[in-house]
Amino acid sequence: xxxxxxxxxxxxxxxxxxxxxxxxxxxxxxxxxxxxxxxxxxxxxxxxxxxxxxxxxxxxxxxxxxxxxxxxxxxxxxxxxxxxxxxxxxxxxxxxxxxxxxxxxxxxxxxxxxxxxxxxxxxxxxxxxxxxxxxxxxxxxxxxxxxxxxxxxxxxxxxxxxxxxxxxxxxxxxxxxxxxxxxxxxxxxxxxxxxxxxxxxxxxxxxxxxxxxxxxxxxxxxxxxxxxxxxxxxxxxxxxxxxxxxxxxxxxxxxxxxxxxxxxxxxxxxxxxxxxxxxxxxxxxxxxxxxxxxxxxxxxxxxxxxxxxxxxxxxxxxxxxxxxxxxxxxxxxxxxxxxxxxxxxxxxxxxxxxxxxxxxxxxxxxxxxxxxxxxxxxxxxxxxxxxx
Amino acid sequence: xxxxxxxxxxxxxxxxxxxxxxxxxxxxxxxxxxxxxxxxxxxxxxxxxxxxxxxxxxxxxxxxxxxxxxxxxxxxxxxxxxxxxxxxxxxxxxxxxxxxxxxxxxxxxxxxxxxxxxxxxxxxxxxxxxxxxxxxxxxxxxxxxxxxxxxxxxxxxxxxxxxxxxxxxxxxxxxxxxxxxxxxxxxxxxxxxxxxxxxxxxxxxxxxxxxxxxxxxxxxxxxxxxxxxxxxxxxxxxxxxxxxxxxxxxxxxxxxxxxxxxxxxxxxxxxxxxxxxxxxxxxxxxxxxxxxxxxxxxxxxxxxxxxxxxxxxxxxxxxxxxxxxxxxxxxxxxxxxxxxxxxxxxxxxxxxxxxxxxxxxxxxxxxxxxxxxxxxxxxxxxxxxxxxxxxxxxxxxxxxxxxxxxxxxxxxxxxxxxxxxxxxxxxxxxxxxxxxxxxxxxxxxxxxxxxxxxxxxxxxxxxxxxxxxxxxxxxx
Numbered sequence: 001x002x003x004x005x006x007x008x009x010x011x012x013x014x015x016x017x018x019x020x021x022x023x024x025x026x027x028x029x030x031x032x033x034x035x036x037x038x039x040x041x042x043x044x045x046x047x048x049x050x051x052x053x054x055x056x057x058x059x060x061x062x063x064x065x066x067x068x069x070x071x072x073x074x075x076x077x078x079x080x081x082x083x084x085x086x087x088x089x090x091x092x093x094x095x096x097x098x099x100x101x102x103x104x105x106x107x108x109x110x111x112x113x114x115x116x117x118x119x120x121x122x123x124x125x126x127x128x129x130x131x132x133x134x135x136x137x138x139x140x141x142x143x144x145x146x147x148x149x150x151x152x153x154x155x156x157x158x159x160x161x162x163x164x165x166x167x168x169x170x171x172x173x174x175x176x177x178x179x180x181x182x183x184x185x186x187x188x189x190x191x192x193x194x195x196x197x198x199x200x201x202x203x204x205x206x207x208x209x210x211x212x213x214x215x216x217x218x219x220x221x222x223x224x225x226x227x228x229x230x231x232x233x234x235x236x237x238x239x240x241x242x243x244x245x246x247x248x249x250x251x252x253x254x255x256x257x258x259x260x261x262x263x264x265x266x267x268x269x270x271x272x273x274x275x276x277x278x279x280x281x282x283x284x285x286x287x288x289x290x291x292x293x294x295x296x297x298x299x300x301x302x303x304x305x306x307x308x309x310x311x312x313x314x315x316x317x318x319x320x321x322x323x324x325x326x327x328x329x330x331x332x333x334x335x336x337x338x339x340x341x342x343x344x345x346x347x348x349x350x351x352x353x354x355x356x357x358x359x360x361x362x363x364x365x366x367x368x369x370x371x372x373x374x375x376x377x378x379x380x381x382x383x384x385x386x387x388x
Numbered sequence: 389x390x391x392x393x394x395x396x397x398x399x400x401x402x403x404x405x406x407x408x409x410x411x412x413x414x415x416x417x418x419x420x421x422x423x424x425x426x427x428x429x430x431x432x433x434x435x436x437x438x439x440x441x442x443x444x445x446x447x448x449x450x451x452x453x454x455x456x457x458x459x460x461x462x463x464x465x466x467x468x469x470x471x472x473x474x475x476x477x478x479x480x481x482x483x484x485x486x487x488x489x490x491x492x493x494x495x496x497x498x499x500x501x502x503x504x505x506x507x508x509x510x511x512x513x514x515x516x517x518x519x520x521x522x523x524x525x526x527x528x529x530x531x532x533x534x535x536x537x538x539x540x541x542x543x544x545x546x547x548x549x550x551x552x553x554x555x556x557x558x559x560x561x562x563x564x565x566x567x568x569x570x571x572x573x574x575x576x577x578x579x580x581x582x583x584x585x586x587x588x589x590x591x592x593x594x595x596x597x598x599x600x601x602x603x604x605x606x607x608x609x610x611x612x613x614x615x616x617x618x619x620x621x622x623x624x625x626x627x628x629x630x631x632x633x634x635x636x637x638x639x640x641x642x643x644x645x646x647x648x649x650x651x652x653x654x655x656x657x658x659x660x661x662x663x664x665x666x667x668x669x670x671x672x673x674x675x676x677x678x679x680x681x682x683x684x685x686x687x688x689x690x691x692x693x694x695x696x697x698x699x700x701x702x703x704x705x706x707x708x709x710x711x712x713x714x715x716x717x718x719x720x721x722x723x724x725x726x727x728x729x730x731x732x733x734x735x736x737x738x739x740x741x742x743x744x745x746x747x748x749x750x751x752x753x754x755x756x757x758x759x760x761x762x763x764x765x766x767x768x769x770x771x772x773x774x775x776x777x778x779x780x781x782x783x784x785x786x787x788x789x790x791x792x793x794x795x796x797x798x799x800x801x802x803x804x805x806x807x808x809x810x811x812x813x814x815x816x817x818x819x820x821x822x823x824x825x826x827x828x829x830x831x832x833x834x835x836x837x838x839x840x841x842x843x844x845x846x847x848x849x850x851x852x853x854x855x856x857x858x859x860x861x862x863x864x
Contacts, residue, residue, distance in 0.1 A: 020703070020710040020717060038473055064472040069498040073465040080456070080469025084436075084477065088469065106459050153742075186746055187703060187719035189710045210433075229470065230454050230477040232433040234400070238449070239458030247403070248449060248457075296744040375745050 002205040009198035023184040024049035026154045030161025037063035038086035040077040046126045047119040050091035071096045075103030078114040084229045091117035105140030110237040113168035120180040127370025128181035130343035137321045143259040145266035147175045148321040152295040154188035166201040172223035182293035217244040221268040274324035277316040284313030290341035291317045301378035332356040341365045395422040398432045411606030413564040413590025424574040435478045438463045442484035444511040461491030464499040479506040485526040486516045500554035507577040508585045513592040521595025531600040551585045558584035559640040565614035685752030691733040692757030697810035702734035708824040708832040718743045731761040808848035815852020826853045
């Protein structure tokens with residue numbers, strides 16, 4: 001039986017209360033609250049606690065857990081489960097995410113709603129990094145748009161995982177949770193609300209008969225309605241270009257129409273998808289625009305800078321893809337200088353510069369030393385940036 | 389006008405004619421499959437058929453079923469996900485030899501090992517055909533292909549033996565020259581509960597035929613395949629020389645279920661409490677209100693060696709502070725190889741407000757239970773910060789800040805287990821510095837610690853509290 005389009009979380013899955021919980025566990029609890037009923041993953045640190053807890057939690061609610069023989073098996077098992085009706089999820093870390101790009105490409109094209117947690121880490125060890133921020137968006141071949149959410153705390157790992165499932169179901173698109181060592185292996189206060197306070201979005205199923213059903217026909221900028229699997233709707237879910245009926249079709253008109261729709265449903269809904277958090281922005285002369293755990297030192301740095309008379313504000317991009325362009329443009333209209341803070345040698349700063357388009361200076365504050373910036377490093381970076 | 393073939397009802401009429409080359413075996417296999425459906429009266433519309441990439445992989449696209457298609461080698465991975473979520477959906481996979489045993493080889497052996505309840509029909513045309521006739525893992529030794537112009541130097545996979553070794557419960561091999569046997573084999577596979585592999589050796593007139601066998605004539609190729617195979621039951625009477633370079637055909641294995649294998653689609657449902665591992669969150673407390681005064685110290689490093697329970701101590705302290713004290717806390721720790729033997733540390737920050745930067749440059753308190761750890765972390769302790777050390781394990785340098793030597797290991801040994809030294813320390817910290825109260829500490833031990841160690845740990849914590857009280861009364 002398909003789930004209703006909207007529903008409250010199942011009380012049997014929600015461990016309401018205040019916890020002191022590991023980030024990876026909080027993500028699992030978020031998935032449990034969101035109704036995840038299929039998980040497949042391949043061992044890799046620092047994401048193992050996700051698989052381990054999933055292997056305990058899912059069988060308690062009738063869900064299925066698979067340790068795949070590799071990352072490819074895991075992502076494709078998720079695709080299969082998602083197309084057969086499951087809310088499916090996998091988890092990996094940077095090097096393992098490389099392998100999953102192939103399967104993600106399939107999910108984008110056939111519009112399979114899967115959630116992928118990528119706990120970003122350095123090559124070969126568990127040091128924290130934001131080095132994957134572009135491969136999260138551009139890794140697979142083909143034309144598509146990614147949705148990537150960036151939690152900055154254990155609480156947000158829980159909250160954003162529910163958000164990720166809701167987005168995946170709404171847009172029938174893979175959604176990636178860009179976790180990172182900093183928060184994944186951190187224990188922190190987590191408040192899990194009452195199940196009645198958690199609203200879940202589910203994919204829309206067709207009301208049409210098989211004779212009238214077109215599996216990939218959709219309203220402009222929307223996901224198509226799904227049909228139950230193996231119930232007479234004879235749909236072809238092919239990576240190859242296909243028309244609205246699902247027929248493999250290399251007619252350029254047909255496949256450009258497909259690619260325009262699967263990118264359009266994300267691009268055109270960017271304002272609906274995007275969320276930002278703002279601190280100390282009301283009177284700010286400058287702003288740090290950042291994502292993930294870098295939000296934490298950014299907020300401390302802003303306080304320190306204000307003590308020295310520099311009116312700094314902070315903007316957290318809760319999703320980095322699609323780029324929250326409206327919000328970034330608004331910041332550019334408000335302050336005289338933007339600092340893009342990230343834990344790599346300068347990647348997302350290019351996106352911010354693209355959106356700001358020279359209106360105000362955008363300075364990248366970079367670090368790739370396995371640790372989140374300290375507030376003092378941010379303060380120093382800002383001061384140097386202002387002097388230039 | 390001739391009557392319409394009744395088997396066309398299983399096909400997507402609008403997709404015809406199909407794209408296979410003239411004389412290709414894929415059309416024959418599609419025919420055998422639809423014949424088997426007809427005989428068994430199975431409804432193709434209630435099935436999922438899967439094809440990866442390649443000539444054979446295109447077969448399901450002509451069937452009036454739901455179909456996954458277009459990714460090379462991942463057919464069984466898809467099927468695993470579907471079968472685990474909806475075990476009742478019948479799944480048939482059409483895969484070429486390249487798709488199934490070259491790029492998809494790992495998935496094949498694992499699906500067979502799991503006895504995944506699917507039917508795999510592998511059309512083995514002995515080469516990569518769709519890409520233009522390159523060598524495959526199934527290409528016979530010595531064959532000339534587009535990438536073995538001097539002859540194939542690698543031996544070929546015996547796919548049926550491979551699948552059996554991995555645990556497949558139903559394995560047959562036939563050739564397109566044996567139509568009746570092929571149709572019967574597919575029928576047996578469709579009725580089999582568990583992993584079935586039907587390998588059908590097939591002619592490829594466009595590539596393998598022309599390059600390796602120097603003929604594009606389907607009839608001659610069919611005869612070559614037939615002549616280079618022999619029925620399994622005749623094997624015993626044949627010499628090794630007679631069998632050389634030829635493939636046995638027949639039913640290799642047909643068992644309802646091999647002992648010891650469990651189909652992934654038959655997994656049990658477990659209930660809360662069934663697992664010997666804890667599936668609960670660490671203590672769900674009501675949101676207690678935070679005390680008005682900040683506890684001191686706020687930034688702690690707990691350090692020692694692997695096995696002393698340093699991490700557990702930090703988790704208990706943080707859990708009590710958050711769930712019982714209404715505070716915020718952030719705990720980070722050494723992990724990986726560092727946490728397995730050698731020195732280890734956990735860092736804990738406790739505050740009334742949410743904690744931002746997770747790493748404190750300067751610590752208010754260092755707990756040192758191991759000499760190496762003391763030397764590593766003492767530099768991050770503020771000059772006026774508090775040092776608490778285990779008198780049996782650490783000999784600190786003289787310093788001006790407050791310093792407390794606690795005989796934690798000695799006390800734990802007296803209580804019967806040196807592993808309880810961490811709890812002695814927690815008792816001391818709770819009583820002396822009030823981060824959490826001794827009552828909260830006991831409460832958290834009761835809810836979090838394994839029953840076997842509970843009594844010991846509570847006694848150790850109480851001993852730590854007593855040591856701290858003695859300190860209040862006038863030193864060590």
